[in-house]
Amino acid sequence: MTKSSETGHAKNMANLESLITSISTFGDQYNPSKESIKLASLQTLLSGTKESFNAHYAAQSAYGKAVDFRESVFEPLSKLITRINNALKASDSSTKSDETIQTIFRKLQGRRASAKLTEEEQQALASEGTPKKQISTAQMSYDSRLENFDKLIIYLADIPEYMPNEEDLKVETLKTMSTKLKSANSAVVAAYIALDRARADRNAILYQPLTGLVDRASDSKSYIKSVYGTGSKEYKQVSNLYFENRI
Numbered sequence: 557m558t559k560s561s562e563t564g565h566a567k568n569m570a571n572l573e574s575l576i577t578s579i580s581t582f583g584d585q586y587n588p589s590k591e592s593i594k595l596a597s598l599q600t601l602l603s604g605t606k607e608s609f610n611a612h613y614a615a616q617s618a619y620g621k622a623v624d625f626r627e628s629v630f631e632p633l634s635k636l637i638t639r640i641n642n643a644l645k646a647s648d649s650s651t652k653s654d655e656t657i658q659t660i661f662r663k664l665q666g667r668r669a670s671a672k673l674t675e676e677e678q679q680a681l682a683s684e685g686t687p688k689k690q691i692s693t694a695q696m697s698y699d700s701r702l703e704n705f706d707k708l709i710i711y712l713a714d715i716p717e718y719m720p721n722e723e724d725l726k727v728e729t730l731k732t733m734s735t736k737l738k739s740a741n742s743a744v745v746a747a748y749i750a751l752d753r754a755r756a757d758r759n760a761i762l763y764q765p766l767t768g769l770v771d772r773a774s775d776s777k778s779y780i781k782s783v784y785g786t787g788s789k790e791y792k793q794v795s796n797l798y799f800e801n802r803i
Contacts, residue, residue: 564802571797578793593776608758615754622747626740637664649717663704770799
């Protein structure tokens with residue numbers, strides 16, 4: 557959601573608070589029959605709206621921290637994969653084993669098995685009736701990297717010659733790292749779900765038809781117009797408070 561939209565949500569809440577402040581000065585003449593736009597009901601609505609905003613802000617903060625932590629945990633992975641690859645090449649493993657596992661290394665590093673065709677090469681193949689579609693093999697999403705990292709660990713465990721002395725390159729250490737990576741990724745997923753729920757709750761309070769802030773505040777303005785008249789100082793006091801659906 558764009559920053560301007562987020563600002564718009566907050567503006568609706570701020571305008572409701574201004575509307576309530578004005579209504580509070582009108583005295584007993586502000587006496588709608590509709591329960592949802594009575595002063596007490598609008599005050600309760602404002603309180604609930606503020607709570608929903610605070611919950612959304614907290615969820616945003618938690619999600620941002622989870623994303624930052626996941627990034628920090630995954631950041632060393634590329635260099636580690638390179639070291640593992642070099643350690644395997646330096647071992648007594650068979651050439652066949654090394655070739656088989658290179659596919660996983662390429663996926664983890666986002667490299668292609670063959671060079672990407674230039675536009676001219678693709679056009680030449682197309683003119684010969686043999687067009688070749690370029691398919692990305694980066695697979696650098698977190699889920700894909702986790703899957704390929706686990707595949708790498710399984711392959712390494714089945715290569716008896718892979719026995720590095722370096723602690724961080726050993727299979728058991730890599731298994732521990734995989735668990736840490738998965739935990740960090742799961743935390744981001746959980747934080748996003750919580751953020752999405754908090755956003756939905758806030759938007760429901762703001763924009764639910766009939767019962768949401770926008771509709772109730774607009775109805776309140778209509779009531780003020782009906783009681784005091786369009787040219788009244790009371791209506792002019794609230795006429796510039798706009799309530800808009802931002803979703």
